[in-house]
Amino acid sequence: MTEIRHNWTKEEILAIYNKPMMTLLYEAATTHREHHDPNTVQVSTLLSIKTGGCPEDCGYCPQAARYHTDIEGNDLMSVQQVKAQALRAKASGSSRVCMGAAWRNVKDGPEFDNVLEMVRTINKLDMEVCCTLGMVTENQAERLAEAGLYAYNHNLDTSEDYYKDVISTRAFEDRLDTISNVRKTNVTVCSGGIIGMGEAVEDRAGMLAALAKLDPQPESTPINALVAVPGTPMEDIEPISIWEMIRMVATTRIVLPQTQVRLSAGRTEMSREGQAMCFFAGANSIFAGDKLLTTPNPDVNEDMKMFDLLGLTPQKPFVKKAQPESVEAVDSKFESLGEKPKWSRPGHKIERNEEAKLAGKALK
Ligand code: SF4
Numbered sequence: 001m002t003e004i005r006h007n008w009t010k011e012e013i014l015a016i017y018n019k020p021m022m023t024l025l026y027e028a029a030t031t032h033r034e035h036h037d038p039n040t041v042q043v044s045t046l047l048s049i050k051t052g053g054c055p056e057d058c059g060y061c062p063q064a065a066r067y068h069t070d071i072e073g074n075d076l077m078s079v080q081q082v083k084a085q086a087l088r089a090k091a092s093g094s095s096r097v098c099m100g101a102a103w104r105n106v107k108d109g110p111e112f113d114n115v116l117e118m119v120r121t122i123n124k125l126d127m128e129v130c131c132t133l134g135m136v137t138e139n140q141a142e143r144l145a146e147a148g149l150y151a152y153n154h155n156l157d158t159s160e161d162y163y164k165d166v167i168s169t170r171a172f173e174d175r176l177d178t179i180s181n182v183r184k185t186n187v188t189v190c191s192g193g194i195i196g197m198g199e200a201v202e203d204r205a206g207m208l209a210a211l212a213k214l215d216p217q218p219e220s221t222p223i224n225a226l227v228a229v230p231g232t233p234m235e236d237i238e239p240i241s242i243w244e245m246i247r248m249v250a251t252t253r254i255v256l257p258q259t260q261v262r263l264s265a266g267r268t269e270m271s272r273e274g275q276a277m278c279f280f281a282g283a284n285s286i287f288a289g290d291k292l293l294t295t296p297n298p299d300v301n302e303d304m305k306m307f308d309l310l311g312l313t314p315q316k317p318f319v320k321k322a323q324p325e326s327v328e329a330v331d332s333k334f335e336s337l338g339e340k341p342k343w344s345r346p347g348h349k350i351e352r353n354e355e356a357k358l359a360g361k362a363l364k
Contacts, residue, residue, distance in 0.1 A: 013205035028250035032282040042285035042315040045089035050101035063102040068360030069231035095317035098130035105135035123148030135341040145185035148326030153190040159206025188219035196226035196240035225266025233352040242274040253282025
């Protein structure tokens, strides 16, 4: 059994990434089989419960209020709407619902109380519940755990070195702080990143080294390919090739042997053959549903046809960890403290983010 290492160097990871393709695939597939059933793939549904209007300046994101994109913003969905969508997702084979809100950080108050109720509701449907709500304090993470949250997503996005070329409104350190707050609870950690944002291959290795350093390593790791959305600072970046995706998936599998490696944004650009290579290289999770927050995603029926073709079976919920219990709001032992997570603002500006902001303002 491959050992779990937390001391991978960027150079070691780069050497894996650059191996001859057949050697890389063989080694990744071997590691994959040691830790996972290679014919089972987790299916998650990503639901945007609050869309657009985010104050952050992530250069890849159409939901940042400062950019001029065509997305339709929405206030927080109701618990009933979320329940209906979760039931639909369950009926089409998903075992997990991931709720995303375009917030900088969680704010204690009625909206967060509603999110907690959504967590309870989905957990009672016997599905794994994940949230991605921005930065959280330890107390907020505890409240999510108590409501029955299974996983919290907070991506590192890229390497620490390249981070400041993508986002100026927060620092890499802030991401690690939120992950550390989640780790103090029994909620599992989902953290990965995006490739194809103009970063060097060294940055991809740097991001994997940072993820591997986390102890324990994340239980799931989404690998996204940039979907360049018009109006964002990254609108002109050319898409990466499928071979880069396969290399990234295979390297992630070797460096993070136990994580569920999730094929995330960018799957519409991949052929079935390309996705099959990714599954062979160690991907064992996908996001299902026709949209990934705001960007397109393959139709779920097409995914199920692909599963049939490849002999893949959707993973059942709570295979890796027992279902958490949901404590009702009235029985909660945690108070709403009204606190905000602390975050450091690097105090620098990214030129292309500023240009996109000005262009957006001019259009508005
Ligand atoms: S990625 Fe998240 S934090 Fe960044 S702008 Fe988009 S919604 Fe906001």
